Amino acid sequence: MKNEQKRRIISVVVCAAMLTAFAGQLGVTAYAYDKSPQVTSAASADKSYTIKKKTVDMYFLDPSTKDKQNIYFVNGTDIPYMDLEEFIEFVKAINSVNPKYKLNFKAKGDKVTLTRETKYQCIIDFSKDTMYFQDYNAFQKVVESASLVDDVAMQEADENGKRIFLKRVSSGTTERYGSDITMDLGSYGIDLVRNGDKYYAPLQTLCDTLLGSFSPYMFYFNGKSIFITAADSSELIDAEYKLTPLGKKFYNGKTKGSISKELAEYNYNELCFALDMYYGLKENHNISTFDDLMTDTGLKDLMLSGKSEYIDTAMYILSTRYLDDGHTKYGNPGYATDYTFREKVIKGLGEGATRDRMISLMGKITDTRAKYYPDGVPGYEEVGDTAFITFDSFITFDEGVDYYKTPPTADSTDTIGLISYSVQQILRKDSPIKNVVLDLSCNGGGEVNAAAYTIGAFLGSARLSLEDRNTGALVTTEYRVDTNLDHKFTSKDYLAGKGLNLYCLDSSFSFSCGNLVPCMFKQSSDVSLIGETTGGGACSVMWLSTAAGGTIRISSPSTSSFLKNGALYDVDRGADPDYYLSNLDNYYDREKLVEYIHGLM
Numbered sequence: 184m185k186n187e188q189k190r191r192i193i194s195v196v197v198c199a200a201m202l203t204a205f206a207g208q209l210g211v212t213a214y215a216y217d218k219s220p221q222v223t224s225a226a227s228a229d230k231s232y233t234i235k236k237k238t239v240d241m242y243f244l245d246p247s248t249k250d251k252q253n254i255y256f257v258n259g260t261d262i263p264y265m266d267l268e269e270f271i272e273f274v275k276a277i278n279s280v281n282p283k284y285k286l287n288f289k290a291k292g293d294k295v296t297l298t299r300e301t302k303y304q305c306i307i308d309f310s311k312d313t314m315y316f317q318d319y320n321a322f323q324k325v326v327e328s329a330s331l332v333d334d335v336a337m338q339e340a341d342e343n344g345k346r347i348f349l350k351r352v353s354s355g356t357t358e359r360y361g362s363d364i365t366m367d368l369g370s371y372g373i374d375l376v377r378n379g380d381k382y383y384a385p386l387q388t389l390c391d392t393l394l395g396s397f398s399p400y401m402f403y404f405n406g407k408s409i410f411i412t413a414a415d416s417s418e419l420i421d422a423e424y425k426l427t428p429l430g431k432k433f434y435n436g437k438t439k440g441s442i443s444k445e446l447a448e449y450n451y452n453e454l455c456f457a458l459d460m461y462y463g464l465k466e467n468h469n470i471s472t473f474d475d476l477m478t479d480t481g482l483k484d485l486m487l488s489g490k491s492e493y494i495d496t497a498m499y500i501l502s503t504r505y506l507d508d509g510h511t512k513y514g515n516p517g518y519a520t521d522y523t524f525r526e527k528v529i530k531g532l533g534e535g536a537t538r539d540r541m542i543s544l545m546g547k548i549t550d551t552r553a554k555y556y557p558d559g560v561p562g563y564e565e566v567g568d569t570a571f572i573t574f575d576s577f578i579t580f581d582e583g584v585d586y587y588k589t590p591p592t593a594d595s596t597d598t599i600g601l602i603s604y605s606v607q608q609i610l611r612k613d614s615p616i617k618n619v620v621l622d623l624s625c626n627g628g629g630e631v632n633a634a635a636y637t638i639g640a641f642l643g644s645a646r647l648s649l650e651d652r653n654t655g656a657l658v659t660t661e662y663r664v665d666t667n668l669d670h671k672f673t674s675k676d677y678l679a680g681k682g683l684n685l686y687c688l689d690s691s692f693s694f695s696c697g698n699l700v701p702c703m704f705k706q707s708s709d710v711s712l713i714g715e716t717t718g719g720g721a722c723s724v725m726w727l728s729t730a731a732g733g734t735i736r737i738s739s740p741s742t743s744s745f746l747k748n749g750a751l752y753d754v755d756r757g758a759d760p761d762y763y764l765s766n767l768d769n770y771y772d773r774e775k776l777v778e779y780i781h782g783l784m
Contacts, residue, residue, distance in 0.1 A: 355661025361654030628695025
């Protein structure tokens, strides 16, 4: 039996079984499953096009912020395209981070060349349906001062040019440029369209290529209007699973229950392309291509069925069963699916074995901690000669704070404020503190800016190493911090070398940035780890939208690593403790823990 025939039989059986199981548990409407062969479309060999223009409403984050935008439909399909020149102007308009940002458009025959102000280019070949980047990382880099691969996105100087909080140290920063990349969109059945002197590309493809790692926004089309949201699309469905005012407009498209065959095929092809391009753990999960994965698991047939609940069921299963890493999770359903699908599927079946385990562990930790701190654990606490710094997520700043004008206090809840206040307290005149414990035992991650600041406050500098697994680019960037808020970066701003005993308290829940910081400490001789092996999570997160209007969060190609003997090793396996503690009560009975620490000296 040929492999493709075998896959087809497996696909039908697996698909039917999944639909039966999920329909029973979620109340999904039991559509009749079509077992006839379905294949993805190839890029059109016939380059004759009929283009239909339509002007639609475009909403930016809120229903009250409405504009008009042209979209285009090719050869009678309902797949939304955009004029490339119009899209480029739109990209420049939304880029408020770098005032020097430019993107020059130049067309010649079947080729369009996009050139950044930095001279890096993207060459789009409309005859071959390809996009060539001579250096994808350099082309996508927005902030001029940022490193080639950089998860730290934080202003370094104020309006007067004074350094603030974090400073990149050029002498400690190295960059190794990655390989050039050709995105072969045609091999995914994605057609780029030239019609005379006009150039068109599908809206979703433009978002996943030219905005892939550039923009904090997501673009959606619901068959009626364009919607622009933040990356997590929380402007559509909030954390309580309720529709927002913008969400009420989004989940009110023309089509309910199904999408066209053409759109379903494009949605599938585009998702495979985006995941092949951006999922950072393909090798770890033994994924050759996502088309292979979804064919072998029956998900391809669900995706191509055109039934919106089947498509979202496939997205959920992909996220929670076959990827199931701590960062990846199912987002929102597509516009043709009832919005309550998200609440049903998560409350009914969970977020996947890995995330469910993490959520359960977090519950055990917070319950144990509450026995000792029923009113909540303080961010900064002194127990005898030992200072404890505790926070559960890395948050750069609370909204509206300016610590150079109003210094942080013990009540500061963001990481920058809490770390700054804590270091100043620990290093104050006549301080009784001999031991410092950074408690990350219930820390599930957060913003890399805040993690870099924390590492620098303990060690004197933070050397963060990142690899782009897609391009091969390797970067190590050194940061120094200002914790005493004097706009200077001196030995007064960090704890190492002051005769203090420094510790980091970790659990197996410590994940993402809650894992990165202990891994960086592990490589130093200044901070000892107490607790359990941390939970891993090397890749930064990335949100993807789909042509059907859904979202999925994935582990991106940007991978945190530590530098040892000149080579990079990712931090996904976690950091082992120097001193093992298995009983959670021993984490939060602070007086008992202080006694234990005294015994380590």
